Amino acid sequence: MSFMRVMRSPRARHEALEGYLWISPWFLGLIIFTAGPILASLYLSFTQYKIGDIPQWIGLENYREALYRDKLFWPSLGRTGYFAVFNVILGVTGSLILAMILDKIVRARSLYRAIYYLPSLTPAVATAILWGWLLHPQVGLVNDILRRIGIKGPGWLSSTDWAIPSIILISLWGSIGGGRMIIFLAGLQGVPTEFYEAAEIDGANTTQKFWHITLPMISPTVLFNLILGIIGSFNVFTIAYVATEGGPNYATWFYMLHLYYNAFSWFQMGYACALAWFLFIIVVTLTLIQLALSKRWVYYEFAEIGR
Amino acid sequence: MSTQLAKPVRSIPIPVKRNKTGAQLLLYAVATVGAVAFGLPFFWTVASSLKSQSEIYTFPPVWLPATPRWQNYALVFELAPFGRFIFNTVIVTALSMVGQVLSAAAVAFGFTRFRFPGRDALFFIVLSTMMIPWQVTIVPTFLLFRYLGWINSYKPLIVPNYFGGGAFFIFLLRQFFMTIPRDFDEAARIDGAGSFRIFWNLIIPLSQPAIATVMIFSFLGNWNQFMEPLIFLNDPSKFTVAIGLRYFNASPFTGDQPREAVLMAASIITASPCLALFFMAQQYFVKGIVMTGIKG
Numbered sequence: 114m115s116f117m118r119v120m121r122s123p124r125a126r127h128e129a130l131e132g133y134l135w136i137s138p139w140f141l142g143l144i145i146f147t148a149g150p151i152l153a154s155l156y157l158s159f160t161q162y163k164i165g166d167i168p169q170w171i172g173l174e175n176y177r178e179a180l181y182r183d184k185l186f187w188p189s190l191g192r193t194g195y196f197a198v199f200n201v202i203l204g205v206t207g208s209l210i211l212a213m214i215l216d217k218i219v220r221a222r223s224l225y226r227a228i229y230y231l232p233s234l235t236p237a238v239a240t241a242i243l244w245g246w247l248l249h250p251q252v253g254l255v256n257d258i259l260r261r262i263g264i265k266g267p268g269w270l271s272s273t274d275w276a277i278p279s280i281i282l283i284s285l286w287g288s289i290g291g292g293r294m295i296i297f298l299a300g301l302q303g304v305p306t307e308f309y310e311a312a313e314i315d316g317a318n319t320t321q322k323f324w325h326i327t328l329p330m331i332s333p334t335v336l337f338n339l340i341l342g343i344i345g346s347f348n349v350f351t352i353a354y355v356a357t358e359g360g361p362n363y364a365t366w367f368y369m370l371h372l373y374y375n376a377f378s379w380f381q382m383g384y385a386c387a388l389a390w391f392l393f394i395i396v397v398t399l400t401l402i403q404l405a406l407s408k409r410w411v412y413y414e415f416a417e418i419g420r
Numbered sequence: 421m422s423t424q425l426a427k428p429v430r431s432i433p434i435p436v437k438r439n440k441t442g443a444q445l446l447l448y449a450v451a452t453v454g455a456v457a458f459g460l461p462f463f464w465t466v467a468s469s470l471k472s473q474s475e476i477y478t479f480p481p482v483w484l485p486a487t488p489r490w491q492n493y494a495l496v497f498e499l500a501p502f503g504r505f506i507f508n509t510v511i512v513t514a515l516s517m518v519g520q521v522l523s524a525a526a527v528a529f530g531f532t533r534f535r536f537p538g539r540d541a542l543f544f545i546v547l548s549t550m551m552i553p554w555q556v557t558i559v560p561t562f563l564l565f566r567y568l569g570w571i572n573s574y575k576p577l578i579v580p581n582y583f584g585g586g587a588f589f590i591f592l593l594r595q596f597f598m599t600i601p602r603d604f605d606e607a608a609r610i611d612g613a614g615s616f617r618i619f620w621n622l623i624i625p626l627s628q629p630a631i632a633t634v635m636i637f638s639f640l641g642n643w644n645q646f647m648e649p650l651i652f653l654n655d656p657s658k659f660t661v662a663i664g665l666r667y668f669n670a671s672p673f674t675g676d677q678p679r680e681a682v683l684m685a686a687s688i689i690t691a692s693p694c695l696a697l698f699f700m701a702q703q704y705f706v707k708g709i710v711m712t713g714i715k716g
Contacts, residue, residue, distance in 0.1 A: 129534065138526060138527060157559065214451050226706075227702065231695060239691045246684065254481070295706055350555075355646075377651055382559050389558070
C-alpha cells in the first residue's frame with residue numbers, strides 16, 4: 114500500500130492517526146530512554162565530566178585514556194572475552210544437550226524439565242550468594258564432593274586462577290536449563306519425524322542424524338542464541354559484583370564492573386560513557402560477524418524464519 | 421509358552437527394541453545426573469540455612485543439621501529490615517508490572533489493528549532495540565533521573581515501564597493479537613464500539629494466556645533486577661530484596677548467630693516467589709518462551 118493512497122482518504126488518515134496514538138508510549142520511551150541516552154552517551158564520551166561540574170570537551174582523550182593509559186582496561190576486556198567464549202560455547206552446547214535429552218525422554222519429562230529450569234528462575238544475586246557458599250574452599254559442598262572422590266579442590270572464588278572458571282560455572286548453572294533450553298526443545302520437536310525415518314531407511318546412525326538433520330534444522334535458533342549469549346556475556350555483572358566484587362586481585366574485574374566503578378564509585382561519567390561506547394562497538398561488531406558467518410551454516414527452511 | 425507363536429513375526433523389531441531400551445536407560449541415567457547437579461545446590465542451600473554456627477564451619481562439612489534451626493529465618497527479619505525490603509519490592513514490582521502489561525498491550529494493539537505509514541519500519545526498530553546492550557545508556561539515564569531529582573526514589577525503577585514495557589513484551593503480544601481475527605473488530609465497530617472499547621473489552625479478554633505470560637516474565641524481571649536498584653537507591657530503608665541481601669554482610673552478628681545460614685535463609689526467601697510462580701503457572705512459562713525466545 115502506497116503512502117499517498119493511505120493518506121488520501123479521511124478514514125485512512127484517521128486510522129493512521131489512531132495507530133500513531135496507540136504506539137506513542139513506545140515511541141516516547143524510545144526517544145527518552147534509548148535514543149536520547151545513546152546520543153548523550155556519545156557526546157559525553159568526548160568530554161571530561163564529573164558529576165556537578167560542567168562537561169569539558171576533550172575530544173578523543175577518553176578513548177586514548179582507555180587504550181593507552183588505563184591499566185585496568187585491557188585486562189578487564191580480556192577477562193570478559195575469556196568469560197564470554199567459555200560461557201557462550203559451554204552454555205549453548207549444554208542447553209542443546211539438555212534439550213536433546215528431554216526430547217528423547219518419555220516418562221517424567223516435565224519433572225526433569227522443571228529441575229533443569231529452576232536455577233534460571235533464581236535471582237542472580239541469590240545465585241551468586243549461594244554459590245559463594247557452595248564453593249567455599251574448606252566447608253563448601255563442591256570441594257566436599259571432590260574430596261570424597263579423592264580430588265583436592267581448588268580455592269575457587271578466592272583463587273586468582275580459578276575465580277573466572279568459578280564465575281563461568283555459576284553462570285552456567287543459572288542459564289543452561291533456562292529459556293534457551295526450552296527454545297531448543299521446541300526447535301527439536303519441530304523437526305519433522307519423516308526426516309529421521311527417511312535417514313534411518315538410508316542407514317544413517319545417530320551421529321549422522323544429528324549433524325545432517327537436527328543441527329541444520331535448528332541452526333537459526335542456535336544463531337539467535339549465540340548472538341544473545343555474546344551480548345549477555347559481555348554484560349556479566351551481578352554474579353561477579355556480588356560474589357567477588359571484582360577480586361581477588363582484580364581476577365574477576367570484568368568490563369561492566371570497570372564501567373560501573375568508573376561511573377558510580379569514581380564518578381568519571383565522561384570516561385564511563387567512552388567505555389560504554391567501546392562495549393557497544395564490540396558487541397555490534399561481534400553480532401555483525403556472526404550474522405555474516407551464519408550465511409555459511411544457518412539453514413532457513415522458509416525465508417521468513419530469519420526475520 | 422503360548423507367546424512363542426508370535427515370535428517369528430516380530431523377529432526383526434526385537435533387536436532394535438532391546439537396543440532402544442539400553443539407550444533409554446543410559447538416557448535416564450544422564451538425565452538424572454544432570455538433575456542432581458542442578459538440584460543439589462538448592463538442597464545444600466536449604467540445609468545450610470537450618471544449620472547452627474558450629475555446624476556451618478564443621479570440617480569436613482556435615483550435610484544435614486542435627487536439629488534444624490528454624491529461628492535462622494526469624495533472624496533474617498531481626499538482623500535486617502527484611503520485611504521492609506520485601507514490602508518495597510512488592511510495591512516496585514506491582515507498579516512496574518501494571519505499566520509493562522498495559523503499555524505493551526496498547527503498543528501491540530497499535531501495531532496490529534491499524535494501518536499507518538512506516539508501520540513495518542517502526543516495528544523493525546522495536547525488534548532491533550532488543551539487541552542494544554542497555555548498559556550503553558545507563559550513565560545518561562542516571563544523569564537524567566538525577567536532573568529530575570528521582571535518585572533514591574522508586575520512580576527510576578517504575579516510570580520507564582510505562583513507555584511500551586520493553587520490546588520483548590510488545591513482540592509477544594503482537595504475535596498473539598495477530599491470531600485474533602479482524603472480523604471481531606469489524607463486528608464490534610458496526611455495533612458502535614470505539615478503538616478503546618475494542619482494546620479493553622475484546623482484545624484484552626481474548627488474550628488472557630499471552631497477558632498472563634507477560635505478567636509472569638514482568639514479575640520475574642522486576643523482582644530480580646539488581647543493577648538498577650543498586651544505582652538508583654542509596655537509602656537502606658528503600659532497598660529492594662535483591663540489593664537488601666548484601667545488607668547482611670555489613671550488619672553485626674553475635675557469636676551464636678550463624679551469618680552464612682541467615683544469608684542462605686534470606687536468599688531462599690528472595691528466590692521463593694519466583695520458584696513458587698513457576699509451579700503455579702508452568703504452562704505459561706513454556707508457551708511464552710517458545711513464542712518469543714525470551715530467556716527466562
